Amino acid sequence: MAKTTVVAPAAAKEQYLQLHRWMCMAKALDDRMHMLVKQGRAPFVGSSRGHEGIQVASTAALGPDDWLVPHYRGLANSIVRGLTMKEWMLAVFAKADDPLSAGRNIPGGCYSYHRLNIAPVSQVVASWVPKAAGIAYAAKLQGEGSVTLCTFGDGATSRGDFHEGVNFAAVHRLPVVFVCENNSYAISVPIRLQMANPNVADRAAGYGIAGATVDGTDVPACYAVCKEAVERARRGDGPTLIDAKVWRMNSHTSEDNHVKYRGKDEIDEAAAHDPIARFGAWLLERGWLTADDLARAQAECDAEASDAADWAEQQPDPIAEDALKNVFA
Numbered sequence: 001m002a003k004t005t006v007v008a009p010a011a012a013k014e015q016y017l018q019l020h021r022w023m024c025m026a027k028a029l030d031d032r033m034h035m036l037v038k039q040g041r042a043p044f045v046g047s048s049r050g051h052e053g054i055q056v057a058s059t060a061a062l063g064p065d066d067w068l069v070p071h072y073r074g075l076a077n078s079i080v081r082g083l084t085m086k087e088w089m090l091a092v093f094a095k096a097d098d099p100l101s102a103g104r105n106i107p108g109g110c111y112s113y114h115r116l117n118i119a120p121v122s123q124v125v126a127s128w129v130p131k132a133a134g135i136a137y138a139a140k141l142q143g144e145g146s147v148t149l150c151t152f153g154d155g156a157t158s159r160g161d162f163h164e165g166v167n168f169a170a171v172h173r174l175p176v177v178f179v180c181e182n183n184s185y186a187i188s189v190p191i192r193l194q195m196a197n198p199n200v201a202d203r204a205a206g207y208g209i210a211g212a213t214v215d216g217t218d219v220p221a222c223y224a225v226c227k228e229a230v231e232r233a234r235r236g237d238g239p240t241l242i243d244a245k246v247w248r249m250n251s252h253t254s255e256d257n258h259v260k261y262r263g264k265d266e267i268d269e270a271a272a273h274d275p276i277a278r279f280g281a282w283l284l285e286r287g288w289l290t291a292d293d294l295a296r297a298q299a300e301c302d303a304e305a306s307d308a309a310d311w312a313e314q315q316p317d318p319i320a321e322d323a324l325k326n327v328f329a
């Protein structure tokens with residue numbers, strides 16, 4: 001079963017265009033969800049705007065049998081693995097056929113998707129880091145050859161789970177790539193109150209593993225760094241800790257209002273670091289897309305997201321009798 005589309009090393013034109021398309025899909029879903037929340041039709045959105053560059057690049061560096069353990073902000077990661085807009089919208093509307101959590105969890109908050117080797121997204125910050133190490137450990141013991149990609153925010157690196165997971169992976173030279181999507185906020189807590197050294201990858205030396213810092217809005221740079229890390233993991237040379245600097249363009253979630261703790265200048269600056277605009281300009285410079293192509297790509301994705309939402313909203317709700325299904329205690 002094909003689990004994902006793989007972008008080969010030294011990605012060529014068509015592969016870069018595919019990365020751009022995935023970013024547009026993520027933006028389209030994100031924008032549509034914000035609209036649905038405002039209309040009272042959807043409950044919640046934890047936006048991935050600003051993170052799409054590192055998300056598509058890191059996930060595209062994986063192979064079809066590799067594993068993705070993303071954080072709750074990882075919509076673009078899941079899209080690269082093969083999540084469709086309709087599937088995402090089934091989850092947004094908590095429908096019976098939602099393949100992510102059968103309508104049980106907030107959109108994007110907690111889910112897994114076995115068909116796409118995505119397991120498991122959790123709201124408990126950093127709890128998935130030891131799980132990613134465990135998946136990689138199992139793969140190593142079973143001689144499977146798969147690599148696990150684990151993503152999290154800068155705030156997650158302050159938790160004990162982060163240390164335990166990365167240290168275990170380092171000691172056992174596990175095939176795992178840790179990507180910190182460093183947006184310099186944990187909800188309203190700025191990075192200066194989380195760590196005295198804002199460069200998360202500097203900690204790699206302390207664990208005895210490889211580390212790399214990359215501009216997370218620079219898609220080709222992210223792809224190169226992540227591809228190298230995946231290859232390192234696959235040949236048995238252990239984990240890599242990547243610090244990808246990004247800008248969170250929206251509030252933490254739709255339950256938050258960043259105007260209360262970020263100045264206007266900073267919010268404007270975050271908007272100026274849109275990885276989709278940056279990557280679009282890069283494609284334009286190469287003559288691989290025209291301005292019209294860029295606008296059309298986004299418009300097509302926006303229309304697909306709108307159709308997916310309208311379709312999903314009409315699908316059947318879960319039945320009451322199923323409320324306790326798969327609840328063990």
Ligand SMILES: Cc1ncc(C[n+]2csc(CCOP(=O)(O)OP(=O)(O)O)c2C)c(N)n1
Binds near residue numbers: 125157
């Ligand atoms: C163990 C735990 N503590 C607190 C929270 C509340 N919480 C949810 S998201 C979040 C911020 C995490 O920030 P970061 O890891 O930087 O990721 P970001 O959301 O910025 O992408 C917090 C504190 C939680 N979900 N789990």
